[in-house]
Amino acid sequence: MKYQELEKTKEYKYGFTTDIESVKAPRGLNKDIIRFISKIKKEPEWMLNWRLKAYARLQSVKEPNWQKPKYPKINYQNLYYYSAPKSVKNKPKNIDEVDPKLIETYAKLGIPLKEQEKLSGIAVDAVFDSVSVATTFKKKLTEKGIIFCPISEAIQKHSDLVKKYLGSVIPITDHYFATLNSAVFTDGSFVYVPEGVRCPMELSTYFRINASQTGQFERTLIIADKGSYVSYLEGCTAPMRDENQLHAANVELVAFDDAEIKYSTVQNWYPGDKDGKGGIYNFVTKRGVCRGKNSKISWTQVETGSAITWKYPSCILQGDNSVGEFYSIAITNNHQKADTGTKMIHLGKNTKSKIISKGISAGHADNTYRGLVDISKNASRARNYTQCDSLLMGNKCGAHTVPYIKNKNSSAIVEHEATTSKINEDQLYYCNQRGLDQEEAVSLIINGFCKEVLQQLPMEFAVEAQKLVDISLEGSVG
Amino acid sequence: MLEIKNLQVSINNKQIIKGLNLTIKPGELHAVMGPNGSGKSTLANVLSGKNGYEISGELNFNGKSLKKIPTEKRAQRGIFLAFQYPLEIPGVNTNNFLKTSLNSIRKAKGEKEIDSLSFLKLVKEKTSELGIDEKILSRQLNVGFSGGEKKKNEILQMKILDPNLSILDETDSGLDIDALRIIAKGVNSSRNKKKSFLVITHYQRLLDYIKPDFVHVLSDGKIVKTGCSELAEEVEKTGYKKLN
Numbered sequence: 001m002k003y004q005e006l007e008k009t010k011e012y013k014y015g016f017t018t019d020i021e022s023v024k025a026p027r028g029l030n031k032d033i034i035r036f037i038s039k040i041k042k043e044p045e046w047m048l049n050w051r052l053k054a055y056a057r058l059q060s061v062k063e064p065n066w067q068k069p070k071y072p073k074i075n076y077q078n079l080y081y082y083s084a085p086k087s088v089k090n091k092p093k094n095i096d097e098v099d100p101k102l103i104e105t106y107a108k109l110g111i112p113l114k115e116q117e118k119l120s121g122i123a124v125d126a127v128f129d130s131v132s133v134a135t136t137f138k139k140k141l142t143e144k145g146i147i148f149c150p151i152s153e154a155i156q157k158h159s160d161l162v163k164k165y166l167g168s169v170i171p172i173t174d175h176y177f178a179t180l181n182s183a184v185f186t187d188g189s190f191v192y193v194p195e196g197v198r199c200p201m202e203l204s205t206y207f208r209i210n211a212s213q214t215g216q217f218e219r220t221l222i223i224a225d226k227g228s229y230v231s232y233l234e235g236c237t238a239p240m241r242d243e244n245q246l247h248a249a250n251v252e253l254v255a256f257d258d259a260e261i262k263y264s265t266v267q268n269w270y271p272g273d274k275d276g277k278g279g280i281y282n283f284v285t286k287r288g289v290c291r292g293k294n295s296k297i298s299w300t301q302v303e304t305g306s307a308i309t310w311k312y313p314s315c316i317l318q319g320d321n322s323v324g325e326f327y328s329i330a331i332t333n334n335h336q337k338a339d340t341g342t343k344m345i346h347l348g349k350n351t352k353s354k355i356i357s358k359g360i361s362a363g364h365a366d367n368t369y370r371g372l373v374d375i376s377k378n379a380s381r382a383r384n385y386t387q388c389d390s391l392l393m394g395n396k397c398g399a400h401t402v403p404y405i406k407n408k409n410s411s412a413i414v415e416h417e418a419t420t421s422k423i424n425e426d427q428l429y430y431c432n433q434r435g436l437d438q439e440e441a442v443s444l445i446i447n448g449f450c451k452e453v454l455q456q457l458p459m460e461f462a463v464e465a466q467k468l469v470d471i472s473l474e475g476s477v478g
Numbered sequence: 479m480l481e482i483k484n485l486q487v488s489i490n491n492k493q494i495i496k497g498l499n500l501t502i503k504p505g506e507l508h509a510v511m512g513p514n515g516s517g518k519s520t521l522a523n524v525l526s527g528k529n530g531y532e533i534s535g536e537l538n539f540n541g542k543s544l545k546k547i548p549t550e551k552r553a554q555r556g557i558f559l560a561f562q563y564p565l566e567i568p569g570v571n572t573n574n575f576l577k578t579s580l581n582s583i584r585k586a587k588g589e590k591e592i593d594s595l596s597f598l599k600l601v602k603e604k605t606s607e608l609g610i611d612e613k614i615l616s617r618q619l620n621v622g623f624s625g626g627e628k629k630k631n632e633i634l635q636m637k638i639l640d641p642n643l644s645i646l647d648e649t650d651s652g653l654d655i656d657a658l659r660i661i662a663k664g665v666n667s668s669r670n671k672k673k674s675f676l677v678i679t680h681y682q683r684l685l686d687y688i689k690p691d692f693v694h695v696l697s698d699g700k701i702v703k704t705g706c707s708e709l710a711e712e713v714e715k716t717g718y719k720k721l722n
Binding site: 449 | 528549550554558568570578579582618635639
């Protein structure tokens with residue numbers, strides 16, 4: 001990337017706020033708030049009861065606290081759990097009816113919803129605070145029988161599917177944040193790909209937090225029926241604010257026989273300022289189940305934002321011969337912290353998993369890879385390959401690798417490789433001697449380091465992600 | 479082109495180069511020979527602008543002092559160093575690295591960036607000229623390269639970047655005779671009235687293939703003897719000790 005371009009993007013590019021009138025639920029967390037959310041979403045009775053059950057459960061569970069990055073106690077009664085632009089109250093039927101201010105917001109974020117429909121071949125669902133504001137390409141997808149819509153819409157229109165699968169991978173009893181999400185989730189995406197259908201385009205959801213003191217509780221559910229294929233990508237940004245905002249999402253994936261789900265994340269929530277003030281707490285539960293034989297779930301994440309990133313996108317490899325993959329780049333700069341990795345639970349025979357994790361720390365940041373490879377008694381000939389590489393820039397940052405391996409089957413093969421390195425002065429000198437300045441040299445070396453993961457991203461996003469990697473580390477060397 | 483006057487270089491308070499004078503004119507090829515620890519590689523590093531040295535004396539390139547010029551600017555002005563130990567950069571495609579490098583140098587000169595097609599053509603031309611297998615260019619930069627491949631890659635870069643002053647830091651050491659010929663070919667085919675070379679070597683062997691205009695013997699941080707190519711043969715016969 002050119003130096004001048006870097007100069008321009010030094011600050012967090014997406015830090016603006018949209019001045020738009022919003023409808024908010026009163027502050028606080030109680031049964032009435034949950035009823036309010038359920039009512040405004042016009043949910044059926046069962047959904048409300050499900051939420052209330054989760055809420056009841058929440059009263060008896062405690063926030064986990066084993067993670068490496070600690071944070072000040074969150075006052076859950078002081079948060080808003082629902083915020084929506086007023087103009088979305090009567091839901092627009094198509095893009096032309098969407099509030100121009102929202103269209104403009106997404107255009108500023110590089111997601112031109114209107115042209116999007118015509119130009120690029122990617123279907124987008126845009127989620128603003130607690131509601132979905134627009135979904136593109138609906139018609140084309142419907143022709144193939146693919147359902148791609150806000151989950152709030154799916155709860156009304158595809159109630160049977162949602163009822164059957166919601167909470168089937170992440171039960172409401174899972175852990176504190178998953179339970180909290182189950183009680184108060186507001187929007188997110190729902191995808192159903194019918195048997196034998198290969199989704200003809202990338203599906204993408206763009207999450208934006210705008211309102212202050214608001215938690216965002218995204219819920220996404222993707223079901224790939226037998227022999228189907230879908231590639232899904234999510235992107236995230238938020239305005240610059242002094243406070244810490246909570247994003248606690250639940251994402252569930254279900255893959256049946258011979259189906260494949262590819263889930264990519266480019267997470268660029270506001271990371272806080274240089275001194276560590278503000279930023280998003282990104283506490284997310286992502287889990288997929290390879291329910292059928294020969295199914296495959298692949299997670300790719302590029303995590304560059306957030307004050308704290310705490311997530312372990314996982315695969316339950318239930319079907320025989322199923323495959324789980326996890327490709328991750330986690331970049332922490334300034335005072336950012338990350339504790340991320342994956343869990344690969346091998347249940348079926350001949351199940352395979354692959355974990356490639358690249359952690360980069362700069363400034364005062366702290367980056368932890370934490371992963372679990374669990375091979376059950378029946379998972380004969382299961383295979384896992386794990387590679388964790390950490391790169392340190394400067395001497396005030398930290399990198400940690402915490403791999404857990406549980407193997408209960410003697411025919412399984414588990415491999416773990418890990419490296420920790422610093423950007424080598426001699427490598428920089430070599431690049432400099434070939435005419436590359438410091439920024440170009442760092443960018444080249446970092447992109448080389450991340451290459452295996454960047455390659456996994458859909459083409460359109462790989463370029464974007466590469467730029468993001470450059471920007472996130474801007475000024476951290478030399 | 480290059481003018482070094484009374485150069486003194488220390489690292490960690492230890493003086494390595496102790497008053498070195500050397501002038502290289504356009505079109506000249508100078509060989510610097512010397513025993514281990516005489517300061518040969520330090521000289522190459524100082525010329526290319528590596529950090530960490532304390533330097534006094536004059537260091538001029540095309541009439542301008544180099545002392546405050548960072549490494550990449552020196553490279554952009556046409557100083558090239560073929561490394562004794564080329565660095566491995568995992569994940570970076572060699573072709574891509576070369577193109578990025580060439581373009582940053584072209585940009586600094588105010589020239590247009592080279593497009594992919596012309597670049598590929600240039601690469602093809604230079605690899606076949608040198609007799610280097612094109613395949614190494616699609617591999618990660620120097621990763622898993624043999625010693626010979628690394629050195630050949632340095633010479634290929636030199637050919638493509640087309641610098642004014644090329645410094646070869648013991649490029650010949652550890653090479654078999656075929657690789658040595660490729661290196662020599664790379665240098666000889668680049669020689670003309672405008673291009674200058676500083677070839678640092680332990681042995682006279684390389685100088686059988688590359689005929690220097692001048693040979694300098696470096697010992698304990700100073701040039702102790704200068705002559706024409708016969709000097710190299712003399713050194714080979716009698717060793718460095720006699721020259722002190």
